[in-house]
Amino acid sequence: MDWLTTVDHKKIGILYLIAGGLFFLIGGIEAILIRIQLMQPKLDFVSAQTFNELITMHGTTMIFLAVMPIIFALMNAIIPLQIGARDVAFPFLNSLGFWTFFFGGLLLNLSWIVGGAPDAGWTSYMPLASNTYSNTHGVDFYSLGLQIAGIGTLLGGINFLVTIINMRAPGMTFMRMPMFTWAVFITSALILFAFPAITVGLVLLTFDRLFGANFFEIANGGNAVLWEHIFWIFGHPEVYILILPAFGIISEVVSTFSRKRLFGYSSMVFATILIGFLGFMVWAHHMFTAGLGPVANALFSIATMLIAVPTGIKIFNWLFTLWGGQLTFNTSSLFAIGFIPTFVMGGVTGVMLASAPADFQYHDSYFVVAHFHYVIVGGLVFGLFSGLFYWWPKMFGRVLNEGLGKITFWTFFIGFHMTFFVQHFLGLMGMPRRVFTYLPNQGFDTMNLISSIGAFLMGVGTIVFLINIAVTAAKPKNAPNDPWVDGRTLEWTIPSPAPEYNFKQTPLVRGLDAYWKEKMAGNKEVPAAEPVGSIHMPSPSIIPFMMSVGLFIAGFGFMFAKDEFANGFVGMLFNNYIVAILGLVITFGGMFLRSVFDDHGWHIEPEELEDKGVKA
């Protein structure tokens, strides 16, 4: 019950981690099933229809329900601590964001059980996603599930923008913010601009499918390329929404474990801003073959290649940070160091794809699959593992087991390259993407087998990680404040896990890497910016949960409103939109309750702080 009503950013971070982790496992199982099907030519382990559902759900789940929430988990768990704040700006909204994401994801995944999973690819291109070509409820689950989950992401983005702008500790100017905070700041800005696009797109798609509108229906004068534009105006920035936090994590980890200040901090900041900005200018590189014409293709080609410049700056700055540092090799830093060359490879194939004429060859081949997995798995997932090992003690008070961690790293790292390296060549040799099987003796057999074995190896790495979590959870909570000894930022100045109010006294920041700076000056802790006083805390609330359940019910209601039911009563409820309206009533009822109840929260008094014996 405590967990359903919590508004504490640290607990919400853990909720995001559990839910995201669960969806990551589901997406991983889908990936394994895909790879079993493709292990040998002409297998019929799954049918063509199921295969389409699997790739659609794998892509959609991984992007929206697995890695995004795990990023949100780290954002929630760490950002307020890194900037010396007591919570996020809007704790209630934070909880609402989590629950809408969760129920949206649940709705989407229920499609496997009721109504059939979406089968038009994670991009849901029209007309493939229209009623004509996808006549189960699959794509409805996609449009409504993502719509509900997207509300959560948008709320989270706004919340973190406000938190980072408004709630930094005294002395923490923008140019003293840790790199992870900077990355999350830019990411949140991208969310603010990118998610409305997909929201609108999904509304239009829903209207096309459920109410017979013709936005994208070509036969009725709609425009299918319009969907591609709307989708990618969201979709390309989305890739940067994913990768920028990973960049932030790598920056923290690399500087902590080389015992050096991040090389070129200010150029890192501007590179991040530039990447965020350019991320919006390049969406049509996904549409080179859609017939936009040579002028558009040339411009989008050039714009895309420009992104390599700030990205290169970041790569060299990480290398210069490592250069001459006193390196510690543990699981966290291994993932960070493994990230660098892997991500560079993904970047290089990205520049290859950005060349419009060459893309006519690569398009829709396994080359593309190899490219984006190098970026998303070799970049983002490596970054997330690095960040999880790094911040685990701060989140749970226990350091993850290093031996098991290293097994995870090596199996995952080797498995990853086995899976995806060969896919570049499969693509160049002409193996198309999104096909459920292929003929023997085309030169595809061996490489597909290698790829599938690699996928199993990654699965092993993931299982070892789960074992690690279980083993660690059985041990006492005894992690020190600063388990890596060389912590540089504010989160390492408070106990692990942090008390519910985070900082007993707001810290005073006197430079970049506030904690490290004090250590170098011979101080044991960061000075306080205020006397010990009563701390104001927000009250827990069940309303966010309730509002999200309402949206979930409404989603079902709209989806099945036109269906025929064997049971007359159930049919009556759905066909008259009673279910849909009931759901909306619950949601709006939640909003109403939130508006009329004036809850001022509660206080923790200085005496109680003394009892807890915590020093800020």
Ligand code: HEM
């Ligand atoms: C961890 C092991 C993973 C394996 C073995 C794996 C494997 C695959 C395979 C075999 C496909 C189908 C390619 C096709 O036939 O077109 C695919 C597609 C895809 N994967 Fe993964 N994947 C993994 C992780 C991820 C992650 C972490 C993400 C995103 C965060 C991701 C995102 C996607 C996307 C977006 C697609 C495209 C789906 C589509 O074509 O519509 N994958 N993956």
Ligand SMILES: [Cu+2]
């Ligand atoms: Cu793109």
